[in-house]
Amino acid sequence: MLKSTFTAFYRSFVRHPLYALLNLLGLSLGIAVFIALSLFYRFETSYESWSPKLPQIYAIGMRFHFPGMTDNTGDGSMGGLLEELKTAYPQTEGTRYWPNSVIVHKGADVFNEQIDLVDANFLTFFGVPVVYGNSANALSDPSHVVLSASLARKYFGVTNAVGRTMILNDEEGLKNYTVSAIIADLPKNSVMKLDILRLLTPQRTALKYNWHHWGSVQVGTYLKFKNRTEAYAFAAQFPAFTDRQAGQSFGADVMPHKVLELKLIPLADVHLISPKLKAAVISLGVVGIVALALALINYVNLATARAGLRAREVAVRKTLGAAPLVLRLQFILEALLTLLLAFVVALSFVELSLPLLNSAGGLSLKLDYHADAIWIASVLAIVMLAGLIAALYPAFALSAFKPAQVLASSRTPGGGRTAGILRTGLAMVQFTAVAVAFILIMGFMLQIHHIQNADIGFQRSNLMIVNSIRDNAVTQSQRDAFAVEARALPGVSYVTIANAIPGDTSMINNSSIVRPGQVDSATESPTVSSSIVGPDYFELLGTKVLVGRIFDVQRGEDQMWDDKTSDKDRVYSVVISRRTTKDMGFPSPQAALNQIARFNDHTVRIIGIVEDMRFYNPNEPIPAKLYAFDAHASDSVVGMVRYQGLSAPAMREKLQHLWRQIAPAVPFDVTSAADNLDKYYKPERDRTNLFTMGAGIAALIGCIGLYGMAAFNTGRRVREIGVRKVLGASAGQVVRLLLLQFLRPVAIAGLIAWPLGWLALQRWLSQFDDAIAMPLWVFPLASGIALAIALVTVAGVAFGAASSEPGKALRHE
Structure with a gap:
């Protein structure tokens, strides 16, 4: 049986090469698309699979229900949340992950890196693969750091750098740290970077005034449970816990859990927590299935179209005593052999196209036949099963020919009217x-x-963002000196410092704004996103001023308040956006001009209304904005430089040269506004x-x-x-x-x-x-x-x- 099947399979290719080639090519291309997009789907849905504890770990997410805010769940939490959970529920097993920036000193050179401040149990909690050192005590000492293998090679030239010393500079100052462990590099599909890890200490958390402020988001908080039932039972206690702990943080008449909802998110789902991103990944997975379906439809079309070419073979074999069941089995086996050959060819197509696919899709996909053997076998099984289902109709159609009719006719049958209609329908x-x-x-x-x-409310071209200014190692005098010196550079028209940055959501503060006579309630008052801006901010961006004026450094009332020393009864000037006037209930921007409001426990006067600016994701509505002025802004601000008449590389070179003169101990980091926005x-x-x-x-x-x-x-x-x-x-x-x-x-x-x-x-x-x-x-x-x-x-x-x-x-x- 097998010998005759292989013989018939070979002869069908040799005697009718055109049909065989078309069939093989169509199947191979469809299977190749299916494999490639399955590879993409697996990559996107297998984040954090490096952790052996993946099924047990859940991230705590927060969902805000304030007026005017996007009602989505985020995967961050208040910094002190784990401490409060452990106080209320001592059996809680959890850890935290807080990414920060750090300056690494290597001789006379300085480098910017990400450092992750974590709890002492972080390595054992996640089961992070440790190459050298002891995971149980690697983070027990605040003077110890854990490095990834690649970073160890970068700074020490060897992987085993345990016991070596490195100099780091962050919010806690310039200090020497001892490498206590080396961990394996994590795969690309990981939300966590884990290049440098250091112990999260009370001294560091004390520097954050809002560490226990309900509504703030600083860290990733993770809990571990034995099973899903235990996790859901714990999550059911969140509303009562939130009401107890938050108290009157959102107003005396507001139940905290009504405006701030804590949620448990399985670690495997964190990467695709955005419904839109998840839908996009699923859609591309569906494209792979559709491509395979089209290839199988193509196979059915060609197989039934070729029926006449094998009609006499079927008639002769039936005349010689072959049963229909034997013929069907042979045709099905031939189809499976065709599919197997097409799968091998498809793998070759995928290997050849992966560089192009990675380049076009911004991916890092690869086929590892040893590590991915089970996955490849699973994909092959799916393809063969789908192909088997598709091969049933041609097999039954071919084996149904009547020998007398076929041998008595001078024409080769084409399957009859039904087969013709089927082929036409499948082609449609x-x-x-x-x-x-x-x-x-x-x-x-x-x-x-x-x-x-589209017009996004500001000019995104010829705009540089100097991120180095927000580094903690930069002093206020250096920030001011950079602004003054940069304004004097040829080609520079404006320089400012602000924390309202195109494409950067790291400094978003939301608070309620209330007009006189309106109810001051977290569930009813409009929510605005506030930002601190320096001199020439709106001029630099080219923002359209709808009514009123913008900030003037000569006017004392424009200067932002200082929470430590300000007069609570003083009236401060603010600028708001068009969206804010609508949310506050004003019929027009003109009606909002010079109006008084209460914001962040201060009395403010609206001196100007500017056009909305799309700084963030184009999928999301532009948030309501309020701008406060600070001539010497220092709270997580960056520098912004507007230039003309120079190329971007030339401008970068001039800014870098200036930076090295002003702050040589801080690495220079600059991006263009267009590049910053391009991540969306x-x-x-x-x-x-x-x-x-x-x-x-x-x-x-x-x-x-x-x-x-x-x-x-x-x-x-x-x-x-x-x-x-x-x-x-x-x-x-x-x-x-x-x-x-x-x-x-x-x-x-x-x-x-x-x-x-x-x-x-x-x-x-x-x-x-x-x-x-x-x-x-x-x-x-x-x-x-x-x-x-x-x-x-x-x-x-x-x-x-x-x-x-x-x-x-x-x-x-």
Whole structure:
């Protein structure tokens, strides 16, 4: 049985190479897309899988229910939350992770790195792989640090750097630390970086005035439970715990758990905590499934189209006594061999395309046949099972031929009317999917072009952000000196210091603002995001002033309050955004001008209203903003430099040279505003690139199937074409006849794709705050592209058939 199956499989490839090649190519491409996007899906859904304790660990998230704030769950918490949980529930097992920046000194050189302040049990809690040292006591001493293997090689030239000393400078000052352990480098799919770890001490937490302030977010807090039931039982106590601990933090008449909700998030779900990101990852996974489905549809189409080529083989074998069951089993085994060969070819395609895929999608995917053996076997099993289901119909159709009818006829059967309808229907399904993909691709590209070029309220070009200024090692005199010296550089028009930064959410403070006579309530008062800005801030950004004025360093009332020494009865000047005027209930910006309000326990006067500025994710609404002025701002501020007439590299070089003169002990760190913002736009571009590649291959699979069907159908109509030409039909008429037959189902598929594409595109666009209007011309254009592709695919076959000589076709009649 096996020998005859292999023989038939080999002969089908040798005797009919065109069909065999088309079949193999279509399957291989579909399986390759499925493998590649499965690899992507596995990467995105396996974050923190390096931890052997993954199923037991949960992150604490916070969800705010304040007016005007986005109602999403975040994976951070108040710094002192774990301490309060342990006091209330002594059996609680938890740890914390607090990423910070640190300056590493290596001889005369200085480097910026991330340092993670963690609790002493962090390594054992997560089961972090330790290469050298003891995980149980590596973080027991505040003077010890734990390094990753790559960072140990960077600073010491060897992996085993245990016992070596390194100099670090952070909020606690310049100190020597001893390396107590080396941990393995974590994989790319990890939210945690874990390059330098140090003990989180009471001395460090004492520097944070809001460490126990309910509503603030500083650290990642993690708890461990034996099972999911125990975790859910613990989470059920959060509302009562929040009400006890927060007290009247949000007002005497507000139940704290109504405005601040604590949630437990499985560690494996933290990376995809954003519903929009999760939906995007799932969507690309679906594209892989669709590509595999289209490849299998293509296989069914070609297999049934080739039925006539094997009809006489089936008839002869049946005449010689072969049972239908044996024939079906043989055809199924042939299909599985084809799938197995296609899988091997698909792996080759994936290996060759991974560099392009990683570049286009901003990924770091790879195939490791040793480490991924079980996963590859699972993917193969899915492909073979899906292929087996698809092979059932061709196997039953082929084995159902009647020997007498086949051997008595001079024509090769094509499966009858039912098979023809099935092939046409499957081809329509293929090209419907292709047309929908083209609609989505064009919609994606138009939206991405829109958000990247839309007016976002400020000028993002020719704007540098000097991040080094916010380093704790920089003194106030150095900040002021940099601002003064940078203004004098050729090409620089404005310099300012502020913590309202395009593309940076590290310093977002939200508070309620209340007009006189309004109810001061956390559940009713509008919430605004406040920022501190320095001189020339709005001029530098090119922000449109709607009414009133902006800050003036000469006016004392514009200077921001100091919580330690300020007069609580003094009236301070603030500037608000257009969105804030709406949230505060003013009918227009003009109506808000010079109005008094209570904000952050201070009385403020609105001196100006500016246009909304989109600093953050284009998927989210622009928050209501309030700006306070500080001529010598120092609270987590960065420097901002507006320049003209110079290239970005030239400006960076000038700023770096200046920085080395002013603060040589602090590494220079500068980014452009455009690059800072691009972290929000790049993921959408990358996912669109992946989708475009998948859709392009799906279109190619459809073309392969259509070409195979056209070649088969044209071959069966050779005599008909000969007769038509003898009776006077021109080559053009024959071409028109054949093209209409092949393109009619494609045209119908294009029309079916319109409502499907519209629904899918509407759903995708709904995630953006500033979405484009649905362009109607996209739909006929997408259908036209699908039709044009089909036309090019079958045109060669049609012209070849129309050009054949009637005498050759009819010479045996």
